[in-house]
Amino acid sequence: MRGARGKIYADPNIGFAWLRTIGAVTVVVDHCCPLLEPNRLTIFPASWHASPGYVALMGFFAMSGFQIQDSWTRDPSWWRYSARRLLRILPPLVVVLCTTVFVIGPLVTTWPAHAYWTHVQTWRYLVGTTVLFLLQHQLPGVFTGNPYPYSVNGALWTLPIEMLGYALVLLAGVLISFRVSRLVLVGLLGGMVYADSVFQATFEYHGRPLSLLVVPIGSAVAFLVPFVIGMILRTYRDKIPLRPWVAIVLFLAWIPLSQTVVSRYLLAVMASYGAITLASHWPKRWERAGSLVYGSYGLYIWAxxxxxxxxxxxxxxxxxxxxxAVPAAFLAGQLSWRFVEEPTQRLRRYLRKPPPRPEPRSEAETTMIIQRGAPAAAPSPSSRGAG
Incomplete structure (x- = not known):
């Protein structure tokens, strides 16, 4: 069965890459509306109370939870895990921030050059946004004449939430390594769902006015629900089958329920299960796209x-x-992948998991080997002259 499946479906990483690119383009299209008309939050009619970009972000976080949990499972080292995550998220972000502050800002600001460079907000934007949890949205005089003057790069607000998801994987992984049951993930999901019910965040509203530094807790919890669902689907992938027909049923059920309170819970499940199932059943013939679908992160942060x-x-x-905007952002994503992300990802070779050390032979095993005529293990170079 697995052999037949391998011939039909692409490597899941290709499927995830495709879906991330499609999702990023969806977010770009959805952002065009508030950038022209700030009172219009999505390309869908306001009466629908739904946003394709918001659904895409739900899928993004679910796929991140699945793939990041997989990364931890393959190498449960806290420092290598942390280094891989920082190598993935920070270099492209630093490049786009430096370009924004040192190139775009001086060219388009309405402020005099001296005032722009000496204002504390210029450097607060650069440093605070690099730190993510001190993220800033405005640069002095930049885009202030646009219909949407409130943010230079409004898409970055989800990145601190992504970092919180990384922390959840690390926390759960460490607990499980201390022999805590994997069911801790189910408890974590239950806590997130309860918090989401309390804060009541939607794409139109960040929820109750409470934040962690600059991160609105309501929206953070809303996105961490699918993230944890992704973690669970990876952890229990031998027990939870990924069936396309189930994903279709969930989607068809969500459409008529999208205007009800049930949508809060069904949307997260539908987007999470649907995205991960679709990525796992991606057509093999679309593998040929290669690196063209690996620029979704750059596309997202440059758009x-x-x-x-x-x-x-x-x-x-x-x-x-x-x-x-779509082709320009896609091109920026490709440049980011080829000249920033791919080269920095190669640094991961220095973070490889060391090969397992052979267990020392017992005295009985050594005696048996000698009796059979096999040579014993050669002494290490450092012990040959030790006397």
Missing amino acids: FPIQQLLVMAGVRQLWLLIAL
Whole structure:
């Protein structure tokens, strides 16, 4: 069965890469609306109370939970895990922030150059946003004449939540390594679902006004629910089958229930199970896309300032902004992958899990080997002259 499946479906990593790229493009399209009309939050009609970008982000976090949990399972080392996560998220972010502060900012700011460079907010934006949990949204005089002057790069607000997800994987992994049952993940999910019920965040509302530094806790919890679902689907993948028909049923059930209170819970389950199932059943013939679908992170973090620049240049029609922003952001994502992400990912070779050491032979095993005529293990170079 596995042999037949291997011929039909692509490597799941290809499926995840495709879905991340499609999801990132969906977010870019959805962001075009508030960038032109701040009161319009999504490309869908307001009466629908639904956003394709929000659904895509739910899928993003579920896929992250699944893949990051898989990374920990393959190498449960806290420091190598942490180093891999920082290598993945920080280099592309630093590049886009430096470009924004040192190139875009000076070119488009309405402030005098001296005032721009000496204002504390310029450096607070650079340093605070690099730290993520001190994330800033504005640069002095940058995009202040646009319809949406509230953020230079509004897409970055989800990155601190992603880091919180990484911390959850590390915390759960350490607990399980101390022989705590894997059911701790189910308890973690229950806690997240309860908190989500309390804060009541949606794509239109961050929930009750409580934050962790700059991170709105309501939205953080809402996105960490699918993240933990992804962790559970990876941890119990031998017990929870990924069936396409189940994913379809969940989607069809969510559509009529999307306007009810049930949607809060069903959306997270539908997006999580659906994204991970689809990635696991991705058509093999689409593997040929290769590296073209590995630029989703760069696409995501570059798109917003690109869109702001297009709006500043005079683009005011929604369809035109979408037509220009999507290919431009895709190109930026490809450049980010080829010249920033792929080279820094190669540094992971220095973080390889060391090979397991052979267990020392017991005295009885050594005696048996000698009696059979096999040579005993050679002494190490350091012990040959030890006397």
